[in-house]
Amino acid sequence: MGFDERHVLPSLRLMPYDRLILVAGRDTFRSAGFRRLKALEPELRTVRVDPFDLTDALESIREAVRRAAAEGPVRISASGGTKILTNAAILAAFQEGVETWYCDPEPVRLPVLCGVRIGAAFSAAERAIARALHSPIRHDRLLAVIRDQGFARRTVLGAVHSLAAKGLIELEGEAGGVLVRPSPRFALFRDHLREVPKKA
Amino acid sequence: MTILFGTLGWRPQSLLPSIRSTENLERVVFYHSDHAKSRDARSKVMDFCRSLGVTATAVEVSDAYDLLHVAGQIRGDIRKERAAGADLRFNIAGGTRLMSSAALLVCILEGIPATYVHDETYQEIPLPLLRISYGEGLTPKQREVLSFLVRNRDKDFTETALAKALDVHKATMNHHVRELESKGAVARLSDPHDARRLIVKVAPGMDLLIG
Numbered sequence: 001m002g003f004d005e006r007h008v009l010p011s012l013r014l015m016p017y018d019r020l021i022l023v024a025g026r027d028t029f030r031s032a033g034f035r036r037l038k039a040l041e042p043e044l045r046t047v048r049v050d051p052f053d054l055t056d057a058l059e060s061i062r063e064a065v066r067r068a069a070a071e072g073p074v075r076i077s078a079s080g081g082t083k084i085l086t087n088a089a090i091l092a093a094f095q096e097g098v099e100t101w102y103c104d105p106e107p108v109r110l111p112v113l114c115g116v117r118i119g120a121a122f123s124a125a126e127r128a129i130a131r132a133l134h135s136p137i138r139h140d141r142l143l144a145v146i147r148d149q150g151f152a153r154r155t156v157l158g159a160v161h162s163l164a165a166k167g168l169i170e171l172e173g174e175a176g177g178v179l180v181r182p183s184p185r186f187a188l189f190r191d192h193l194r195e196v197p198k199k200a
Numbered sequence: 201m202t203i204l205f206g207t208l209g210w211r212p213q214s215l216l217p218s219i220r221s222t223e224n225l226e227r228v229v230f231y232h233s234d235h236a237k238s239r240d241a242r243s244k245v246m247d248f249c250r251s252l253g254v255t256a257t258a259v260e261v262s263d264a265y266d267l268l269h270v271a272g273q274i275r276g277d278i279r280k281e282r283a284a285g286a287d288l289r290f291n292i293a294g295g296t297r298l299m300s301s302a303a304l305l306v307c308i309l310e311g312i313p314a315t316y317v318h319d320e321t322y323q324e325i326p327l328p329l330l331r332i333s334y335g336e337g338l339t340p341k342q343r344e345v346l347s348f349l350v351r352n353r354d355k356d357f358t359e360t361a362l363a364k365a366l367d368v369h370k371a372t373m374n375h376h377v378r379e380l381e382s383k384g385a386v387a388r389l390s391d392p393h394d395a396r397r398l399i400v401k402v403a404p405g406m407d408l409l410i411g
Contacts, residue, residue: 111409114384167331188328
């Protein structure tokens, strides 16, 4: 939500809910729009973020979604607040696999696959590589380290190529072998790579 | 060679850092609205590209207030360039909220590396997106069922009719439909004319997932 409740109200009217959690910046919580909304919804819970910092907003929304998901089904309305806050909400929705709507003013459902979290895109071998990869390492050394954890050679080779295709590692030829290095984007996914997917 | 895509609002500064930082930049394609200030910004970006000797294509988005329409348009352009073998990246910092969100949606669905530019520092910040198509969250068979339902959106299919149309056993189709339903991609609704029949319908927005 931004400074007024105009983008929130259509969502409240169109989507049934039991609990309402509002994500916004500090100034929003001092606005008349927020006071009006609070009067309508006394049980309203709030999550404060920096609405101009996408990374902060994304992490806060992901955390709020996870906590709320432990209590019941979650649905996101992503059309209020700053452009950065909206984009953070959309990213969080796709990363956490949460049904998401964009109401501006007509509701549009975004094609999020419910329950499919971004962590599901990584195999066990890819996670093992990510845990072992902190700095550039020779390909054969990495292979040996991961194979020691019980993975087959072919599985590890496939996982290395898969991580490279996803843009998370870079393979670099050097004298006497290939060097595997984390890409600049690797750090953005460290949390997701650490997660252990739930069994179906 | 890389093609940089971008969304542009009133401030060229939201796009220029990406034009400067993109290695092997071959071309810039950017989307803007028909607002006078947005057209001014377009001229500045075009001048800047000209000064660097980089080709630029400005696309005026006719209906900048329809998320799916804008996303569909951007996605079509992205797929065309990708099919031609270009490396792509996207700056989603500029433009209206809707235009920027539409671009983000396309980047997520297509696995395009994307950045935004900080409003005050003009620093480029990479977004946490994987270079994989989001549709890979479905199995090939689930994608086939969903594509079929999207193509035949105006018709009603029961699970049995779907199984027949796609030449699979109805128990197999039941499994695929249940999986798709659990992911929110389809819904099974009662037939208004025969309450015993369940019609399988695509959830709204899934057209974009299939492309």
